[in-house]
Amino acid sequence: MSVLLIAEHNNKELKPFTLNVINAAKQIDEDTHVLLIGHNADSVAKQISEVSGVKKIIHVDNAIYENYVAENFVPVILKNAESYTHIVSAANTFGKNLMPRVAANLDTSQISDIIKVISNDTFLRPIYAGNAFATVKSNDPKKCITVRPTSFDPAPSTGGSAEIVKGEASEEYSLTKFIKKEEIKSDRPELGTARIVISGGRGLQSGENFKLITAVADKLNAAIGASRAAVDAGYITNDHQVGQTGKVVVPDLYIAVGISGAIQHLAGMKESKVIVAINKDGEAPIFSVADYGLEADLFEALPQFLEELNKLNTIQK
Amino acid sequence: MKILVAVKRVIDYNVQIRVKDDNSGIVTENVKMSTNPPDDNAIEEAVKIKEAGKATEIVAITIGDDKAQETVRKALAVGADRGIHVKADGIIEPLAVSKILKAVVEKEKPDLVFMGKQAIDDDCNQTGQMLAALLNWPQATFASKIEIKDKSLEVTREVDEGLETIEVNVPAIVTCDLRLNEPRYASLPNIMKAKKKPLDQMSATDLGIDTKPRIEQIKVEEPPKRKAGIKVANVAELVNKLKNEAKVI
Numbered sequence: 250m251s252v253l254l255i256a257e258h259n260n261k262e263l264k265p266f267t268l269n270v271i272n273a274a275k276q277i278d279e280d281t282h283v284l285l286i287g288h289n290a291d292s293v294a295k296q297i298s299e300v301s302g303v304k305k306i307i308h309v310d311n312a313i314y315e316n317y318v319a320e321n322f323v324p325v326i327l328k329n330a331e332s333y334t335h336i337v338s339a340a341n342t343f344g345k346n347l348m349p350r351v352a353a354n355l356d357t358s359q360i361s362d363i364i365k366v367i368s369n370d371t372f373l374r375p376i377y378a379g380n381a382f383a384t385v386k387s388n389d390p391k392k393c394i395t396v397r398p399t400s401f402d403p404a405p406s407t408g409g410s411a412e413i414v415k416g417e418a419s420e421e422y423s424l425t426k427f428i429k430k431e432e433i434k435s436d437r438p439e440l441g442t443a444r445i446v447i448s449g450g451r452g453l454q455s456g457e458n459f460k461l462i463t464a465v466a467d468k469l470n471a472a473i474g475a476s477r478a479a480v481d482a483g484y485i486t487n488d489h490q491v492g493q494t495g496k497v498v499v500p501d502l503y504i505a506v507g508i509s510g511a512i513q514h515l516a517g518m519k520e521s522k523v524i525v526a527i528n529k530d531g532e533a534p535i536f537s538v539a540d541y542g543l544e545a546d547l548f549e550a551l552p553q554f555l556e557e558l559n560k561l562n563t564i565q566k
Numbered sequence: 567m568k569i570l571v572a573v574k575r576v577i578d579y580n581v582q583i584r585v586k587d588d589n590s591g592i593v594t595e596n597v598k599m600s601t602n603p604p605d606d607n608a609i610e611e612a613v614k615i616k617e618a619g620k621a622t623e624i625v626a627i628t629i630g631d632d633k634a635q636e637t638v639r640k641a642l643a644v645g646a647d648r649g650i651h652v653k654a655d656g657i658i659e660p661l662a663v664s665k666i667l668k669a670v671v672e673k674e675k676p677d678l679v680f681m682g683k684q685a686i687d688d689d690c691n692q693t694g695q696m697l698a699a700l701l702n703w704p705q706a707t708f709a710s711k712i713e714i715k716d717k718s719l720e721v722t723r724e725v726d727e728g729l730e731t732i733e734v735n736v737p738a739i740v741t742c743d744l745r746l747n748e749p750r751y752a753s754l755p756n757i758m759k760a761k762k763k764p765l766d767q768m769s770a771t772d773l774g775i776d777t778k779p780r781i782e783q784i785k786v787e788e789p790p791k792r793k794a795g796i797k798v799a800n801v802a803e804l805v806n807k808l809k810n811e812a813k814v815i
Contacts, residue, residue, distance in 0.1 A: 318732070319695070320704060342725040346707045349660065349695035358661045358780035361690045371784065376688055377583045381592060382789050386782040424735040425704040428720070431729045441726075445814070469815060481745060487710070488728045494604075494684060494744060496726065502814040512582065513686075519792065523812045525804065531797075540795040540812065543804050550801055557805040564815055 250369065251280035251304075253333040255326060256297060257343045260290040260315065263297060265442055268403035270339045273396040275302045275404065276366040277335050282307065284329055284416070286322050288315040294413050301408035311418035316427040319347045324419035326351050330391065335369070340395035341441075341496075352393035359393040360385055364400035378493040378516035399441065399499040399520070433488055440472040440489065444565075445502045448474030448491055448518070449484070452507020452528065452547055456484040461551040462506060468558050474498065474518075476508045492517035507547045510535025527551070567621045567714075567736070569612040570676035571646065572667060573605040573628050575637040576687040589785040592687075601637050604682025606749035607742040611712060612680055613645035614747065620714045623647050625674060629666055631655050635765065642760035643752035649765040650674075654777050660688075662770070662777040664696035669773040671701060676737065678719075683708050683741040694741035704734035707741045 252274045257264040267283075274281040282305040283297050294308045309325050326347075330336055336351060338344035340362040352359035364382075365373035371386045372394065440446065447469065449462045459473075466473050474496075475489040491498055493516040503521035508514060510526070510533055518524070519538050526539035529546050536542040543550060558564065577583055578598040586593055601609075615621045626641035627650040628634045638649035652666050671679060684691040698705035706712075710729070711722035723730045724743050734740075752760070770777045798804045808815045 319707075323699070342708060342723075345691045346695060346705070349692035350699040350705065352692070353661060353664060353696035353699035356661070358659045359690070359692055359696075360781065361692060375789070376786070377577070377592060378686065378689065379789060380583050381585050381786050383786045384784040386784055387780070388782060389780050422704075424738075425706075426733045428731040428733055430725070430727065430731075432727045477744070486728060487724045487745065488726065493686065493689070502808070502812070513579065523808070523814050524792075524795070525808070536795075536797070538792050538795075540792075541804055541807055542795060542797045543801065544797060545801070553801040554805065557801055558815070561805070561809060561815070 250278050250334045251282060251332070252278050252335040252337060253329060254281060254283045255322070255336070255338040255344070255347065256283050256285045256293070257339055258285070258287060258290060258293045260287045261292060263293050265403065265439070266339050266341060266398035268300060268406060269398035269401045270337060270396045271300055271303060271404040273363070273366060273401045274335070274337050277337070277369050280304055282333070284326060285309065286314045286325050288312050298411040298413055299407050299409050301405040303409050303411040306411050306413045307416040308413050309416040309418055313418065313421045316430070317343065318422070318425055318427050319350050320422035320425045322347055323350045323354065325416070327354055328419060329416060330355065333391070335392045335394060337394045337396055340397045344395045348393050348395050355391050355393065357389040357391050357393045358387065359395070360387055361395050362397050363394055364397050378512050379519065380512060397497060399497055433486055437466065438470060438472045440474055440491070440496055440498060443472030443500055445469045445471035446474045446498050446500045447471045447504040447506065448476065448508060449479055449506050450476035450508030451478040451482060453479060453484055459484055461548070464555055465551060465558070468555060469564065476514050505535050505539070506551065508535055509533045510538065567677040568623045568625070568675070569615065569621050569678045569680060570625050570627060570671065570674055571608050571612050571641065572679065572681040572693070573609065573626055573637045573641050574602040574682070574685050575599050575628065575630055575634045576602045576685055579603055579686055585786055585788050589787055591783070591786050599633070601640055602682050602685045604684065604742050604744050607744060607746045608680035608682055609641045609644055609646060610747045610749040611742060615714060616645065625650060625676065627652065627667070627670060629654050629658055629663055629770070638765060639760050640752060642763045642765070643757045644750055648763055651765060651767050652770055652773065653767060654770040657779050657783070658777050659779050659781060660690050660692035660696055661780065662775060663693050664700055665775045666770055666773055667693070667697050668700045669775060678736065679739045681741055683743055694739050698739040704738040706732060706734050706738060708743050709740050710743045710745045712740060712746070
């Protein structure tokens with residue numbers, strides 16, 4: 250029995266969440282191998298080889314893997330899948346796009362978005378936007394699994410010394426073409442891994458008003474999140490969305506500002522360690538999950554919040 | 567161009583679901599049901615494309631028990647031309663759904679298949695990608711913008727880092743994001759007209775597809791509850807609590 254994990258990277262660096270998925274894979278079986286598909290990604294191969302617990306890396310390099318196109322990646326995964334019992338990747342837009350195409354080719358019923366490994370065939374996963382947890386057992390000989398990264402600690406990025414072997418490229422899939430990726434660069438911590446997240450909702454009333462959120466985020470070194478309503482209204486870009494169809498975050502501190510707390514939003518943040526809600530509607534459902542609720546007009550509360558933070562001698566980074 | 571749109575009947579997104587007392591699943595009796603929200607976006611997009619003169623026919627398909635028909639009728643009321651209801655009971659896993667859709671695609675020969683990116687009940691996010699795999703067609707998942715070209719589509723996809731644009735040759739599968747468009751409501755006259763639109767019925771068995779689940783659902787539980795929090799009187803108290811009680815800042 251062994252696990253084949255599909256690495257997510259940008260040809261320069263491993264995406265941090267891959268470390269969390271490696272940890273989940275190790276809980277399924279200690280014999281965890283990583284498949285790295287990319288172009289000129291030797292530095293990534295080296296980086297993975299140092300991750301504690303990785304036993305082997307299969308590195309497939311070709312210009313057609315410069316950009317991530319599932320239709321190109323899947324034949325490589327299938328070619329390597331034979332000797333493995335489990336194929337795993339992250340349950341983010343990378344893995345969600347990729348894994349079902351692998352699973353259907355293998356005639357396997359995929360288990361998506363696991364949050365706990367119970368045994369090598371039984372897993373816990375949230376359903377109905379996290380309002381229920383299902384314990385499910387796969388009876389397929391080969392199991393395809395996506396892992397919710399925030400539910401697992403990252404594997405230590407040092408201490409390993411896995412061997413790197415070269416794998417073969419497959420033929421290019423000509424019917425899908427990558428055109429461009431508009432990546433929003435920011436100096437802030439990444440939303441998925443930040444220790445503190447401050448999110449704004451429809452209550453902000455405009456994109457311009459998000460500067461109130463930004464000011465607090467700067468002070469706390471926090472990532473900025475948003476409700477779907479705020480993204481739909483064009484206040485902020487989609488990569489900030491937290492919720493059932495956006496990102497799932499589990500920071501130490503989550504501050505929800507002007508967010509009513511629809512179940513779809515709660516799905517993305519209710520596992521946070523400490524939740525603060527600032528909302529002028531005292532009946533808003535967000536208060537039902539908040540450790541600290543402040544019933545107040547956000548346009549007054551946010552500047553005051555910043556002022557109070559400025560009074561503190563130290564702020565944890 | 568002919569578009570097949572797959573729609574699923576799910577518990578309405580506004581309903582607070584309840585876990586059955588025996589932990590065998592979710593209570594669905596006497597619960598409001600509706601079309602899976604991003605499937606509404608899929609239908610809307612198909613109708614818009616037809617209105618723009620770029621599609622000739624829209625076929626809406628659903629898989630499920632007798633009541634699942636309502637979902638197809640709703641799609642017909644907002645502009646689909648005809649419907650297909652594939653009868654199947656119990657949990658139909660995405661793999662089985664994609665096999666049924668493949669069988670229908672082979673009969674109907676659509677140029678495009680649209681569906682929502684994810685069903686809000688099982689949250690699997692698999693069916694479109696699986697269908698694309700079985701047909702070896704291109705897949706444009708999580709689409710927030712679709713531009714029809716001559717023999718291809720340019721699709722903007724919502725990904726974790728922002729937006730990505732790909733071009734897929736037709737025939738192709740597109741899974742729709744909630745931001746793709748604003749689904750319209752069906753007008754009463756159109757709901758009446760939809761009742762007269764053709765709706766074919768068949769069963770998964772007719773299509774030769776085994777829908778027996780491969781995954782055993784051992785139990786379904788409520789997630790651990792958060793302990794009730796407190797309301798603070800003002801911002802100063804909030805900051806004090808965060809600093810000295812929760813110790814997170």
